[in-house]
Amino acid sequence: MPTFDLAGRLALVTGSRRGIGRAIAEAYLAAGARVILNSPDATALEATASELGDNVLTCAFDVSDTEAADAALTSLFDEHGYPDVLVNNAGIQLRGPLTELPVEDWRRVVDVNLTSAFVVGRTVARGMIARGSGKIINICSVQNHLVRPTTAPYAAAKSGLGGLTRSMCAEWARHGLQVNGLAPGYLDTELNASLVADPEFTDWITRRTPAGRWGTPEDITGPAVWLASPASDFVNGQVIYVDGGLTAVI
Structure with a gap:
């Protein structure tokens, strides 16, 4: 369908060396877009780019380092122009009881999961506003709405991202x-590797989720293409749950 076609569009996906970000990057390439990959690890990022093939650019910077992010993005946009699509996907998880959680861990999680979306988002938005068009997709979480013990900084950051x-x-x-x-x-x-490896937690997830399984990064790609395409031009300010029904039931 033409309304889902991303041909001619440039998309920047943060945290796209692996996981959700890489899956979204691959889906955008398949839909016809050029994609800018991002990660702090320049060497690993180039390896990912070579695996994905043509129409792939790279921009290595740590999203939690405001000065480095601004400098890298300024150089990128001077050469290639502002992207048509931004996906704020970079994220980390540091678990621990609130009474014992180091403040440094709290700040690190909030910086990567929330503040980076503000920093990268406003930089990209300036060019989008000047052009009069653009799509920004923030990768939130079911923890915008539901929480579990030991994930307070992540839940707070993702709620803030909503x-x-x-x-x-x-x-x-x-x-x-x-x-x-x-x-x-x-x-x-990989972010959930320890949970996936825990048979008790996996049993709980499969029973708690109406779909009866763990999700995969590929489950996110269809909605990500939709939100990047003309098909979603009148969808705005929404947080769309892609969770196998987890937040729909008790």
Whole structure:
């Protein structure tokens, strides 16, 4: 369908060396877009780019380092122009009881999962606003809505990301931007490797999720293409749960 075609579009996906970010990058390439991969590890990023083939650019920087991010993005945009699509996907998880959680761990999780979306988002949005069009997709989580013990910084950051998504919509929609969030359920990724390896937790997930299974990064790609395409031009300020029904039941 033409409305889902991304031909001629340039997409920047943060945290795209592996996991959800890489899956979204691959889906965008399949839909016809050029894709800019991002990771702090330049060597590993180039290896991923070579695996994905043509129409792939790289931009190595740590999303939690504001000065480095701004410098890298300025250089990138000077050479290739502003992207048509931004996916704020970079994220980390550091678990621990609230009473024992180091403040440094709290700040690190919030910086990577929330503040980076503000920093990268506003930089990209300036060019999108000047052009009068653009798509921003923030990768949220079911922990925008539900929480578990020992994940407080992650849940707080992802809840904040949902609020930031709506705030971006409130300010930028009139300039032709659509800003939405995707909230994955529990996915079988490297971030969740320890949970996937735990038979008791996997049993709980499969019983708790109506779909009866762990999700995969590929489960996110269809909605990500939709939100990047003209098919979603009147969808704005929404956080869309892609969770196998987890948040729909008790």
